[in-house]
Amino acid sequence: MIRLKEHKYHQDDLRSQRFLNPQVLLLPLSQHTGKPSVCQVKIGQEIDEAQAIAVEDGFISARLHSPSKGKVISLDKVNHPNLKRAAAVTIQCITENKRYRCLRDPAKLEREGLLEIIKDKGIVGMGGAAFPSYVKLKPPVGIDTLIINGCECEPFLTTDYCLMLENLKEIFLGIEIISRIIKPKRIIFAIEENKKGVLKQLNLFVSMRKFNLPQIKSAVLKARYPQGGEKQLIYALTGRKVNSGKLPFDTGCLVHNVATCFAVYEAVYLDKPLIERLVSFCGDGLKEPKNVWVKIGTTLSELLEKKIIELKQEPKKIICGGPMMGVALAGLDYPVLKGTGGFIFLSKIPLSAEETPCLKCGRCVDTCPMNLLPLEYARAVKKEAYSQLESLSLSDCIECGCCAYVCPAKIPLTHYIKTGKYYVAKSK
Amino acid sequence: MLLKVNSSPHLNQPLDTRGIMIRVAAALIPAVAASIYFFGLAAIRVIIICVSASILTEAVIMLLRKKKTTLGDCSALVTGLLLALILPPQTTGYAAIIGSVFAIAIGKQIFGGLGSNIFNPALIARAFLMAAYPKMLTTFASPRSVDAVSSATPLALRKFSHNFTPLWDLFTGKVSGSLGETSAICLIIGGAYLLIKKIADWRLSLSMLSTVTLIAFIAVKINPINGSVLFHLFSGGLLLGAFFMATDPVTTPATKKGRYIFGTGCGILIMIIRYFSGLPEGVMYSILFMNALTPSINRYTHPRPFGNKASGKGEK
Numbered sequence: 001m002i003r004l005k006e007h008k009y010h011q012d013d014l015r016s017q018r019f020l021n022p023q024v025l026l027l028p029l030s031q032h033t034g035k036p037s038v039c040q041v042k043i044g045q046e047i048d049e050a051q052a053i054a055v056e057d058g059f060i061s062a063r064l065h066s067p068s069k070g071k072v073i074s075l076d077k078v079n080h081p082n083l084k085r086a087a088a089v090t091i092q093c094i095t096e097n098k099r100y101r102c103l104r105d106p107a108k109l110e111r112e113g114l115l116e117i118i119k120d121k122g123i124v125g126m127g128g129a130a131f132p133s134y135v136k137l138k139p140p141v142g143i144d145t146l147i148i149n150g151c152e153c154e155p156f157l158t159t160d161y162c163l164m165l166e167n168l169k170e171i172f173l174g175i176e177i178i179s180r181i182i183k184p185k186r187i188i189f190a191i192e193e194n195k196k197g198v199l200k201q202l203n204l205f206v207s208m209r210k211f212n213l214p215q216i217k218s219a220v221l222k223a224r225y226p227q228g229g230e231k232q233l234i235y236a237l238t239g240r241k242v243n244s245g246k247l248p249f250d251t252g253c254l255v256h257n258v259a260t261c262f263a264v265y266e267a268v269y270l271d272k273p274l275i276e277r278l279v280s281f282c283g284d285g286l287k288e289p290k291n292v293w294v295k296i297g298t299t300l301s302e303l304l305e306k307k308i309i310e311l312k313q314e315p316k317k318i319i320c321g322g323p324m325m326g327v328a329l330a331g332l333d334y335p336v337l338k339g340t341g342g343f344i345f346l347s348k349i350p351l352s353a354e355e356t357p358c359l360k361c362g363r364c365v366d367t368c369p370m371n372l373l374p375l376e377y378a379r380a381v382k383k384e385a386y387s388q389l390e391s392l393s394l395s396d397c398i399e400c401g402c403c404a405y406v407c408p409a410k411i412p413l414t415h416y417i418k419t420g421k422y423y424v425a426k427s428k
Numbered sequence: 429m430l431l432k433v434n435s436s437p438h439l440n441q442p443l444d445t446r447g448i449m450i451r452v453a454a455a456l457i458p459a460v461a462a463s464i465y466f467f468g469l470a471a472i473r474v475i476i477i478c479v480s481a482s483i484l485t486e487a488v489i490m491l492l493r494k495k496k497t498t499l500g501d502c503s504a505l506v507t508g509l510l511l512a513l514i515l516p517p518q519t520t521g522y523a524a525i526i527g528s529v530f531a532i533a534i535g536k537q538i539f540g541g542l543g544s545n546i547f548n549p550a551l552i553a554r555a556f557l558m559a560a561y562p563k564m565l566t567t568f569a570s571p572r573s574v575d576a577v578s579s580a581t582p583l584a585l586r587k588f589s590h591n592f593t594p595l596w597d598l599f600t601g602k603v604s605g606s607l608g609e610t611s612a613i614c615l616i617i618g619g620a621y622l623l624i625k626k627i628a629d630w631r632l633s634l635s636m637l638s639t640v641t642l643i644a645f646i647a648v649k650i651n652p653i654n655g656s657v658l659f660h661l662f663s664g665g666l667l668l669g670a671f672f673m674a675t676d677p678v679t680t681p682a683t684k685k686g687r688y689i690f691g692t693g694c695g696i697l698i699m700i701i702r703y704f705s706g707l708p709e710g711v712m713y714s715i716l717f718m719n720a721l722t723p724s725i726n727r728y729t730h731p732r733p734f735g736n737k738a739s740g741k742g743e744k
Contacts, residue, residue, distance in 0.1 A: 243735045244735055314429060315431065326436055359445060359678055372731075396733045414437060
């Protein structure tokens with residue numbers, strides 16, 4: 001694991017803003033891990049806010065709702081950070097913010113009922129991978145440890161921290177619901193030491209026993225990357241290792257992000273689907289870094305047009321997500337997705353160096369959190385010897401980017417690894 | 429708006445190949461200073477010849493290979509500097525040039541340039557000179573002598589006449605030997621800088637030095653004539669080898685376990701040569717021998733992926 005410069009701006013003084021009346025929303029049908037959802041609307045159709053516009057397809061998929069009242073104007077493909085172009089629903093919005101009120105008493109709901117709501121409201125993991133939450137909450141039997149992930153180990157991003165500072169109570173209500181579904185023996189709420197501002201309140205909530213929770217404790221970890229990764233976090237907190245090819249619940253642990261807990265709270269208490277999220281806008285290309293609540297589907301170009309975010313100078317690179325694992329965008333017409341934690345505007349390109357010969361120094365091997373051999377992957381991919389990759393456990397790579405970060409020869413190791421994974425998958 | 433699109437990560441730590449090489453060269457400054465102090469003009473002459481010949485050879489070869497010049501990475505500078513420091517003070521200019529050309533051309537470029545060579549270029553060049561000019565390479569001028577009087581090195585004195593050089597002289601460097609190898613304190617300062625700055629991996633240096641310490645500790649208990657622990661640590665090319673040669677990233681293992689094996693192997697071989705062979709010193713041959721084993725060491729020391737049980741181990 002490595003220590004990165006944090007780039008997190010006025011840490012303990014975070015305040016969120018809101019921008020909830022966009023004109024146009026781009027809603028790709030694939031915003032989650034798994035099969036894209038199936039579109040249920042036609043062009044010209046009038047829709048209400050929170051109405052389902054696409055339903056899940058298959059076991060691992062998620063429902064999609066309209067974040068605003070409006071009219072479907074197109075079903076064409078739009079820009080997608082991960083998939084380049086993807087099928088989507090484009091909505092012309094009519095500003096009319098719906099009010100969400102508590103309709104039911106969640107205490108009366110059983111496990112099945114809660115799961116059904118989480119499924120119906122299209123909740124996915126909001127830490128980045130966007131894995132459908134009801135799938136994650138459903139099969140686990142014998143989970144003894146529920147881990148709440150508030151680490152946010154990627155530099156720049158502060159959404160989880162901001163959410164914890166402003167909505168810790170709601171997060172705890174969300175944890176209560178998750179805890180009623182999976183019935184763990186203990187809960188660990190993990191943050192990194194750079195989020196101390198929330199610790200006081202967190203410890204208060206933990207000790208208060210106001211919430212109906214089993215044994216719960218907070219854990220403050222050193223700020224290291226990639227500690228927010230599921231496997232790394234489980235190991236750091238419990239010493240258990242997730243075996244290669246296995247899932248976290250095989251170790252009896254389940255990890256949920258704080259933003260997911262908040263979304264679960266909104267779904268169950270307010271009957272509100274996942275249609276908004278908190279997004280960090282940061283980097284030296286912006287006048288002021290901000291955390292803004294926006295509707296899913298809001299485009300960067302509209303946010304700039306409405307001066308919600310303002311450019312200080314022309315950016316040279318825009319990253320969707322964190323700087324270590326995020327995707328560089330080719331323009332501004334990209335929407336916020338359910339799993340988007342932030343956008344980073346860089347006015348200088350930190351990676352100017354070109355690739356030079358590998359020194360075989362082994363820094364990539366030393367730093368790899370999965371104990372892999374990145375230099376061997378790069379060598380094999382350059383030789384197109386894809387058959388060697390599998391025996392070198394390529395599939396265990398979590399693409400955290402640590403190897404390329406430390407490489408003195410500036411070899412884009414993560415790029416080679418992704419290329420290798422692509423060809424391995426293709427050959428099957 | 430023109431945006432750069434590339435694969436993650438979008439951050440990169442600033443240290444590059446050039447930075448590593450420059451820091452290695454900087455770490456050699458104390459040893460260079462000591463060599464000039466003890467051997468005067470002779471040292472300056474050998475260092476300048478080796479460094480400039482190495483850089484020139486690199487430039488010419490890149491020109492012949494029709495590739496972009498690689499002088500910017502400063503690796504030729506480091507190779508030339510290291511070669512100069514392991515040659516005796518009265519090496520002739522001719523031999524120094526041949527050695528430098530050999531180091532760059534045969535030691536490095538013939539394998540495909542930086543990163544592809546199997547042997548440490550400076551050491552392989554010295555081994556070549558040892559074969560070509562055996563007399564010159566085993567005659568050492570006395571330190572701070574006006575008229576080039578030659579005298580035996582501390583290790584040769586121990587081996588052939590059972591004479592022990594005072595430890596203080598070994599520590600400061602007032603003994604005969606190769607240019608940069610004599611002063612223990614200067615090498616320790618440079619080595620500590622490399623280890624603290626994490627330019628060199630401590631596993632290599634530490635395992636090599638501790639193996640030598642352990643063997644010398646046992647040997648001196650058996651027979652005092654074998655030489656004390658500190659004598660073995662401070663004499664010959666051990667410190668230069670442990671801090672600057674065995675830590676060359678290119679020719680040493682890339683895995684952590686492999687580095688322990690490499691260092692330990694070097695230490696054992698050095699002591700075998702020092703105690704049992706016809707040569708007084710064995711750092712050069714030990715490291716070259718372990719260089720040759722490095723690809724195999726790498727292959728058999730693949731780390732076990734995180735979370736893999738023992739059964740998944742040992743796959744190639």
